[in-house]
Structure formats: structure tokens, C-alpha cells
């Protein structure tokens with residue numbers, strides 16, 4: 042009760058104007074933090090709706106009752122009713138009596154919406170998972186590696202779709218049109234290899250844009266290759282795209298390759314960067330290019346305060362758990378130079394994303 046009384050007294054005095062500037066700033070900060078906590082709650086509610094198909098089902102059924110949603114998805118009625126209340130509270134659903142309908146915000150949470158906000162919800166719960174793991178592992182210094190991603194069976198299947206939804210728009214709208222390397226590959230055609238291809242979205246996007254290319258995607262995770270192969274088939278691209286399970290550190294291909302891409306994969310194999318850059322250089326055709334896309338860890342840590350770069354610091358904590366760390370674009374450029382290649386750094390998303398293009402010097 043003492044705590045309650047303390048807060049209550051403070052609120053009364055604040056109303057009377059009896060608190061100092063510092064005290065009223067503290068009140069304001071508390072209010073802001075509570076609102077931020079509500080933002081996290083909203084994303085938790087959205088996450089449940091995404092991974093259990095609730096948003097898509099409400100959309101399909103129009104204005105169902107919670108019972109109908111539960112029946113349709115063979116989920117427990119009690120849980121669905123509580124979820125619907127929470128989704129209503131946070132503005133994802135509107136309600137009329139017992140019936141629910143998607144709001145505009147709820148509609149944007151549908152994974153099949155072209156502008157879906159699904160990655161924000163999945164990313165938020167992934168951050169929470171990583172924060173919990175980091176808090177525990179900080180006691181021992183253990184870094185269990187990438188298997189940590191698989192510890193949440195609801196998150197893993199959404200990982201590829203989350204990356205695709207987060208980055209394919211940036212690639213298609215800004216990166217592709219502004220870098221000459223993509224115009225060259227479109228003009229010349231040839232073989233493009235994507236190392237650490239995930240669900241294969243990058244090769245699919247490139248193959249749609251450049252009709253003269255053939256693509257080979259490599260990933261160490263079998264499930265990614267299965268999914269990449271399936272999506273290429275569904276999109277009518279399987280005659281030009283092939284996906285294989287394999288390790289980037291031992292990649293070998295019979296002939297020269299016109300373009301080698303690595304998206305958010307280099308920091309996973311940075312511990313063997315000399316081997317990886319030798320493989321990249323040795324496989325590259327004479328006028329080819331290696332195109333490496335990574336989150337751009339800033340040179341100056343003060344930049345981490347910039348809203349667009351703040352998430353990098355949280356990602357890097359999660360990368361630490363996985364045994365990795367984010368890279369400064371200049372470190373990548375230096376690795377190209379050491380391998381006898383000439384790098385060019387291009388920054389996007391207010392400097393939070395780097396594409397480093399390397400060519401044989």
C-alpha cells in the first residue's frame with residue numbers, strides 16, 4: 042500500500058503544481074514508458090493473430106463471431122475469445138455485439154497483404170525471445186549459436202517471410218534501380234549465386250526483373266531450401282532458379298559466376314572471412330561482381346541513437362547470442378581489398394543498410 046500511496050500523493054501534488062521540474066519530468070517519462078509498453082502489448086496480440094492465421098480468417102469470414110473463428114481454425118474457443126477482446130482493445134478488430142471485423146490496422150497485419158505489417162509483430166516477439174536469452178546467458182558468457190532461433194517453434198517458420206516482407210520492397214524500389222551492377226546483369230544475363238539465400242526471395246525478385254539470368258541459391262538450413270524451391274515453383278520460376286543445401290564456407294561451382302550475392306549472410310560466416318572472400322573471388326567471372334548486403338553497424342556509436350539505427354543495437358545483442366556480430370561497411374570493404382578486389386559502399390535507409398559491391402581489381 043505504501044507504494045500506491047506514494048504515487049497517489051505525487052499525482053496530487055503534480056496536479057497542484059507543487060512538484061519540481063525534475064519530478065514532473067519523471068512523471069512524463071513514466072507515462073511515455075507505459076505507452077511504449079502498450080505498443081509492445083499490441084504487437085504481442087498481433088503476433089498471435091499472425092502465426093495462428095486469425096487476421097486472415099477474420100478477413101475471409103467477413104464479420105465472424107469468436108466461435109466461428111475458433112471452429113474455422115480448429116482452435117480453442119476460450120483462447121480465441123480472449124484474443125478477440127485484446128485485438129479489439131488495441132484496434133485490430135472492430136466489434137458489433139458478438140461479431141468482429143478487421144480494422145484497417147488489423148487488415149495490415151494479414152501476412153498476405155501487399156504492405157503487410159507482419160514482420161513488425163514477428164520481429165517484436167523475436168526481440169523479446171532474444172532479450173530473455175541474453176539476460177540468462179550474460180551470467181555464463183555462453184553463445185549457443187543460431188539454434189536459438191529454433192527455440193520458438195512459432196517464430197522460425199515466419200523468419201523467411203519476415204525478411205522478405207521487410208527488405209524486398211527496399212530492394213525493388215531503391216537498391217536495384219540505383220546500382221549499376223543490376224543494370225549490367227540485366228543486360229548481360231548469366232549466372233547469379235545467392236549464398237545464404239533463406240527463402241530465396243532475392244533470386245526470385247531478380248529473376249522476375251532480369252529475364253536472362255539463371256540463379257543458384259545455397260543455404261545451410263534444409264527447411265529454407267525446401268521453402269525456396271516451393272516458392273520458385275509456385276511463381277513459375279523453377280526453370281531458371283535452383284536451390285541447394287550447402288555450406289557457404291565450402292561453396293564450389295563448376296564455372297565462373299557473373300554475380301554472387303550475400304544478403305544478411307556474411308556476418309554469419311565472418312569468423313572465416315579469409316576463406317569466404319577467397320571463394321567469392323575465385324568463383325567470379327572477369328567482369329562479374331560480388332554484392333554484399335548487410336545491416337550497417339555505425340562507425341560512431343553515438344549514431345545508434347538515431348531512430349533508424351536503434352534497432353541495430355538490439356539486433357546485435359541477438360547476433361551475440363548467435364555467435365555473430367554486425368559489421369561496419371568499411372570492414373567489409375577492407376575484406377574485399379585484402380582479397381584483391383575493389384569495393385564500393387552504398388548506403389540506404391538513412392545509413393542503416395549497406396550494400397558493398399566488390400569487383401576484381
Ligand SMILES: C[S@@+](CC[C@H](N)C(=O)[O-])C[C@H]1O[C@@H](n2cnc3c(N)ncnc32)[C@H](O)[C@@H]1O
Pocket residue numbers: 201204205236237238239240242243259260261262265287288289290303304305306309310
Ligand atoms: C539472416 S538470414 C538471410 C536470408 C536471406 N539471404 C534473406 O536476405 O532473406 C541468413 C541466412 O544465412 C544462412 N546461413 C548462415 N550460415 C550459413 C552457412 N555457413 N552456410 C550456408 N548458409 C548459411 C542461414 O541459414 C540463413 O538462411
